Every structure is written in C-alpha cells, then in structure tokens.
Amino acid sequence: MTSTAHDVGALADFGERGARRVQVGRHAIVVVRWDDEVYALRDTCAHQGAPLSSGTLCHHVTAAAAGAPIVLDPDSRVLRCPWHGWQYDLCTGRSLHATERARVRTYPARVADGRVYVDLG
Numbered sequence: 001m002t003s004t005a006h007d008v009g010a011l012a013d014f015g016e017r018g019a020r021r022v023q024v025g026r027h028a029i030v031v032v033r034w035d036d037e038v039y040a041l042r043d044t045c046a047h048q049g050a051p052l053s054s055g056t057l058c059h060h061v062t063a064a065a066a067g068a069p070i071v072l073d074p075d076s077r078v079l080r081c082p083w084h085g086w087q088y089d090l091c092t093g094r095s096l097h098a099t100e101r102a103r104v105r106t107y108p109a110r111v112a113d114g115r116v117y118v119d120l121g
C-alpha cells in the first residue's frame with residue numbers, strides 16, 4: 001500500500017451494492033461498492049455539481065433510436081446522477097451521455113484485509 005492510500009472504512013460498511021460519500025482531507029469522494037469490487041470517484045457531477053453519492057447504481061441502457069428496442073449491457077457498471085440523470089462509467093469516470101464528453105475524476109480503490117483503500121495519488 002502506498003503512502004497516498006487512505007483507509008476509508010470497512011468493506012462491510014458499504015453494503016453489497018451502494019455508494020457513500022467519504023471525506024479525505026479536502027477531497028469529497030464517492031466510494032462505490034458493487035459486490036466485491038470498489039470504485040472511487042470525485043463526488044461532484046460534471047454537469048452542475050450534484051453529489052454523485054446520492055445517485056443510483058445501474059447498468060448502461062441504450063436504444064438505437066426512439067421506439068427501438070432497449071439494450072442493456074449487463075457488464076457495465078454505472079453511477080447515475082440524482083439531479084438530471086447523467087450517467088458515469090464507474091471504471092473510467094466518463095459520462096455516457098451521448099452529447100457530452102465530460103468525466104469525473106477517478107481514483108484507484110481496492111480492498112485489503114476487509115478495509116477499503118483509496119489512493120489519491
């Protein structure tokens with residue numbers, strides 16, 4: 001574990017699938033647990049600044065056109081903003097909004113000995 005990795009809590013405290021805001025110094029971070037994987041992103045939506053920790057977890061859903069069949073990507077892991085619904089890929093922080101190229105910063109996160117660590121770099 002590097003010296004910039006911060007212990008942000010026990011894995012069990014994050015539930016099996018959920019998002020929670022943690023404060024590490026001046027950094028507000030949303031830590032997401034999705035089963036046995038953890039992710040960390042800046043807790044500020046790139047659109048108008050909503051706290052992503054109040055968002056919802058879902059899969060990426062698309063449709064080729066209005067009225068076309070909806071396709072769900074079961075391998076995707078997405079955090080949906082609570083205010084206007086922008087969706088972010090948990091791995092990259094990239095917005096999945098077709099018309100936007102925004103992203104939120106991501107941080108390396110991992111589990112060791114039942115604790116969640118976030119590396120602020």
Ligand code: FES
Pocket residue numbers: 045046047048049050081082083084085086
């Ligand atoms: S503030 Fe997040 S989508 Fe608008």
